[in-house]
């Protein structure tokens with residue numbers, strides 16, 4: 001037997017329906033934010049991720065599925081969505097401001113565990129050409145509302161990187177602080193030299209640190225923006241908590257950063273959505289100097305905690321009293337489907353009415369539609385509601 005690769009999984013049936021409910025909840029909300037949907041390639045030039053996510057990040061150093069293709073080009077399965085969307089924005093010269101949204105599989109070679117897979121699904125947005133506290137606030141609100149619609153209990157954590165200059169200054173100050181520590185893990189000993197911010201999102205070391213606060217380095221106007229964003233969020237019913245160690249694992253962020261955590265998940269995998277402001281990435285990837293803000297939701301993790309609405313499956317199951325009425329039964333099936341009803345029937349010949357009823361039960365059909373001599377003669381069908389046992393006769397036109 002050939003099995004799926006480690007960390008890769010199949011999603012089908014009810015689990016896929018849960019996925020779809022989550023996605024459509026996001027879609028409904030994001031529609032109100034006037035987003036346009038975009039689909040970008042799963043395979044991209046490796047360099048795109050090195051330049052955007054950052055060479056000295058875990059994603060690029062340890063988690064990427066990258067290889068040489070048949071033309072000897074260095075390519076990678078996308079580990080996240082922002083880089084590709086920004087590349088598409090620049091390459092296709094999209095007009096802006098524009099709010100883009102995407103959904104699709106992402107790939108990271110991480111150690112698989114519950115809520116952490118090597119192929120996982122993100123739904124995300126990139127709001128391009130918007131800046132200032134109202135833009136930051138609306139970006140975060142666009143992430144929070146769908147999660148509320150799904151009925152999830154969440155907490156929102158925010159921080160600011162204070163702009164590119166503050167980020168660089170803080171990195172240096174943080175490096176000095178980290179240099180004196182003797183308990184860092186091997187990875188962090190390397191990180192503190194090349195990319196000290198990344199030490200703050202190390203799941204092992206970060207909890208043991210009391211680093212200097214970035215706010216000390218954030219210029220006044222950025223600080224005011226941050227405070228104002230929080231006030232706007234609170235006014236619109238999004239309670240936030242500041243996490244001074246929150247910096248996110250990707251290098252392109254420059255301003256507000258945030259993470260939304262679900263109370264019901266284990267700490268190692270409880271971030272269900274994360275994002276922030278990245279004002280330099282578009283320029284870095286060859287575009288104009290355009291500010292932007294984005295987030296991505298982890299649909300696999302949300303599906304672990306989302307309780308789907310318990311609607312009965314409104315399936316109509318057409319049964320025939322004998323194969324003589326196969327043609328009529330098929331006609332009824334098509335009429336039902338043409339009027340947008342989920343409908344099915346047994347296609348094999350020689351199945352007794354009882355066997356057909358068993359199939360209807362197995363599929364959880366709500367309605368059984370009978371086609372027999374009497375019905376065909378009168379041009380009607382008999383319908384049984386399987387929940388109440390009630391029956392009625394109806395014509396189908």
Ligand code: ATP
Pocket residue numbers: 080108110115116117118119120121122248249268269270271272273274275296297298299300301
């Ligand atoms: P974590 O700290 O849990 O590794 P991350 O910071 O690497 O998350 P992001 O790059 O910000 O994650 O991706 C946004 C969201 O995508 C995460 O909050 C999470 O819900 C989801 N996600 C990231 N990696 C995985 C994965 N390997 N499997 C499932 N979901 C994931």
Ligand code: MG
Pocket residue numbers: 249
């Ligand atoms: Mg990660």
